[in-house]
Every structure is written in structure tokens, then in C-alpha cells.
Amino acid sequence: MPENRVDRSQQVPQDFESDNGLEAVISLWDLDLKLLDSSKKFREHIGLASRKRVTLWEAYPVLAKPALAALIRQVIDTSEPRTIQVDVPKQGKCNFLVSYIRTGLLIIETNRANADGSLSSDDNEKARLIHQATHDALTGLPNRRQFSAELAELLPSNCKIGPVLMQLDLDDFKPVNDTLGHGAGDIVLKLAAERIKETLGREGTVYRLAGDEFAIIQAGPQQAFEAERLAEALVAEFKKPFTVNGISLFVGVSVGIAIAPRDGNESEQLMKAADVALYAAKKEGRRRARTFDPGMLIVVEQRELLRRSLRVALQRDEFFIEYQPLVEPPSTVVGFEALLRWRHPTLGIIPPAAFIPMAEADSLMREIGQWMLEEACREALAWPAHYSLAVNLSPAEFLMPGLTDRISQTLDIVGFPAERLELEITEGVLLERTINNLDTLNTLNVLGIQISLDDFGTEYSSLSYLKNFPFDTIKIDRYFIRDLMQDSKSQTIVRSVIGLAHGLGMRVTAEGVETPQQATWLHKEGCDRLQGYCISPPLSADRLDAFIRQATRMQSTSAFDELRAEP
DSSP states (O other): OOTTOOOOTTOOOGGGGTOOSSSOEEEEEOTTOBEEEEOHHHHHHOTTTTSTTOBHHHHOGGGGSHHHHHHHHHHHHHOOOEEEEEEETTTEEEEEEEEEETTTEEEEEEEEOOTTSOOOOOHHHHHHHHHHHHBOTTTOOBOHHHHHHHHHHHOSOOSSSOOEEEEEEEESOHHHHHHHOHHHHHHHHHHHHHHHHHHHTTSOEEEEEETTEEEEEEOSHHHHHHHHHHHHHHHHHTTSOEEETTEEEOOEEEEEEEETTTTOSSHHHHHHHHHHHHHHHHHTTSSSEEEOOTTHHHHHHHHHHHHHHHHHHTTTTOEEEEEEEEEETTTEEEEEEEEEEEEETTTEEEOHHHHHHHHHHTTOHHHHHHHHHHHHHHHHTTSOTTOEEEEEOOHHHHTSTTHHHHHHHHHHHHTOOGGGEEEEEEGGGGSSOHHHHHHHHHHHHHTTOEEEEEEETSSOOOHHHHHHSOOSEEEEOHHHHHTTTTOHHHHHHHHHHHHHHHHTTOEEEEOOOOSHHHHHHHHHTTOOEEOSTTTOOOEEGGGHHHHHHHHHTOOSTTHHHHHSOOO
């Protein structure tokens, strides 16, 4: 054997040479036999312990022998503990007490054998490690490992009504992390865990699965009848604010409920049913509870159909663009906003709100967005030279590397002037990677491209965005325009935004203008541009020529009615 090589075939912890039996060497392993946690003694003396995901065979090569490895597998299969005694040259007999618990943990206690062959161990240390491996460090709640084990223990159920499973998701939690930092987010998670436990009382067990996802298991048939009441109580409790560093934060909760064996009699089935019910609660507006119904699966199946179809929609030429006019009051058309549409071959027109989040999640928006930008620029070349083109950038597109180069190259290839292009982004894209975002916007600004802050007032509305980012236009969301003539608060907000924007040298566009009265009021208050069905609904590309010719002839306030496109 070469001098610099070490024979590890009989390796056991070095502390057997001097251990006095007062401190046990304890390690916890998952079912793939990879290290999860260990005692201080183990970490100090196993040479490979500093590496992540150390395997059992790397830590204890002696146990890798086929006969000993088979004994360890037998412990996992039978859940019966076993002491494996190994003769180590020059050290004598060493014991490995191997135990398996239902949470999917393999526990190995190693020590020099006592005179009677028994193993000295520290039960307190073992209990601490087990608790640490089965509980969430932040909230102290049982974790996903414990959840999976306890749900599997309750299923399958032979009762007519078995355990109840609730899946919980916090609503509007991400903005807390993004705007106040992860420290504030952690405080909210702790407070949320306490609020769930207090509401639940002794009616079940709550678990933290991951991030802002929680679960509740209620055992016993009587709990099934109380599940909806409890879920509604949870929703009501989360309507109360959380106070973090003196700031009141509103973070709601959505709940999906599934009952065994009706909705599933295996863990995976019941979890899927609860998840489908949770998705239904989210889809219906969040901050509510829904119990699983087989009809919900139709919605999920349609969603998966859309997801599969979306991956080939661009290649099948199913996308098209409509254009909604932008008007300077009283009636001067100054451009159009390009709006992406999807014509599904069997389901018909799919609204953007239904497919764009899917495209973002599946990393399809770069390709789709590139097609839209190039197609819209080509079509806009036929418009009057002073007309602008507004194109929305999804958050996923904006955060992709190389955005400015791609846009610049597209404009060069098409031959569309940069100063005629206006890119619309929402406040949400500014919450992450602030320095990179500022660089991106400044580069676009240098290219001569106009930047519009879309849906202003509906998301986070930090005034620091207006100070730090180079916006040319603020778009007031339709939410504030809808009740403009009946709601004095909406009027005050819109009037204030117009004054604020003009004071910062920015234009203001009002979205969702649906009546001449709204248009007249906005004109009087100095709103720079109007957009909405009062002027025209979105138009297909083949209708733009007629609309532009008609718009050119009209330059009076009364033109609003005439400018409406024909059905």
C-alpha cells in the first residue's frame, strides 16, 4: 500500500480510542442514508462530517460490508432496533445501535462497548436531535417530515369518515419579504404559526411544510363536521393585522380542505385533493376556504391542458395582437397599446391573465415576448410617424439577462424608431434586484425608449420608485377610474397622482375610461392621456387603418362617441 494512502475499511469514529462513555456519538440519517444531523462528538471526530450530504458508507465504511449493510436495511424494513457489534483492530469491540422511527429517520449511536456489551448513550442528546430533525427551526412546528409520517400513519382509513387535511397558504406574504426584508417575513411566519395554533386549539396538529405553506391534520370523525367552521375561523383571524416593528401588515390565508377516505385514502391522493381545493380558494379571490369537490378537478385538468397547449402555441401561430388607442384629450389619437391574445384551437380566446402566469412559470415569456415585440413593431411601421407603440413587459421578461440588448437588436432589425416605443412595467418587477433594475431602466432611457409605470396604485406604490427610477409615464389603474364619478376618495387619489406626476415631470395615462363623463373629468384635471372603451375597445390589426383614418378627421370633444369602434 502506498505510504500516503489510509486503509478506511475498518474506520469507526476516532473517539473510540479515548471515549469514556459519558458522551455518546449520535447521528441521524435519511432513508437515502445521507447525514441529516449529529451530535457534537460525531462532528468533531468524523473526518468527512464537515462535507454536506455525507453518506453512511463514507462515515462508517465498516458498515458497508454486505452482511452489515443488510442488517441496517432490515432495521428500516422492520422498524426493530438492532445492535451491530464490530471488532476493530487494536480497539476491541465497538457497538452500533441502529434504530428507525416512523418519521423516516435512521438513528445510529456508536460507542465503545461497556463491559456487559451494552451501549452508553445520552438520551437527552438523542431526543434533541430527533426533535431538531422533525420540527421547523423558525416556528417550532412539526415539519414536512413529521407531517408525512403522521398522515401515512392515519391512512388508509377504514372509517366512514377519516382524518381531515387542510392545506394553508399565506396571501400577500411575498411583498412583506420584498419590501421589509426577510427578517420581517420571519416575524410574520412566527406570528402566523402562533395564530394558527391558537385558533386550532386541541382540535388537530399544525405543521409548517415550507416557506409560507402550512398544513393541519385533524384525526377523528367528529372533526370532519367541524373542519369548515375551523377553516372559516382561520380565515377570519387572518383578517386581523400583524404588527411588525410598529408597522401593521395584512397577510391573509387561503385554505383547502380534504376529508378521508371520501377525497382520497392514501397520503398522496388526500394531499392532491386538499391542494386542488386550495387552488380553487386562490382562484376565487384568496382569503377564503374551500372544501374539495370532484368538479374542481375539471378546472385543474383544463389548466394542465392549457399548460401543455401553451408550449406549442407560438409554433402553431396561435398568438395575435390587438391594439387599444391612446388619446390625448379631447380627441387626439397619439398611439396604441399592444395587447397579447391567444386563440386556442378548441377553447377559443384565452385571456392573458389566464396564460401569462403559466408562461412565466414555464420560462416561455422570453420567446413569446420577443415575438410580440417584433410583430408589434412591424405592424406599427404602417401607422402615422408620430404614433407611439406601448408594449407590456412581464416581470419574467424584465428580470431576464440581456433584455436591453435584445430590445435594441429588435428595433434595429425591424427599423422601428426607439423614441416611438413605450415599454410598460408593473411595480412588482422593481421589488427585486434594485441595482440591476435601475441599470436596465437607465439603459433603455439612453436608447430613447419611453418607460411607463403600469397599474400605479394597486400594488406597492412606493414613492421611492418615482424618485429613483426614470419613468416617463404613470398609468393610473382602472380600479380608481371605475367609480370616479361616484367616489370622492377616488377623485382625490386621481387628482393627487396627476399633480404628483406633473411635479416630477411625468405624463399621466388613465386606464379603463368607460364613460364620456369620466373622460371630461380627467381632461379637466389635466390627465395627459386616456385609454378605455369610451374611446375604443382593443382592435384587431386589420381594423386599425379605418380607425386611424376616422380619427384623423376628428379633433373635437364630441368625437368620443364617434371614435367608438363598431361592434
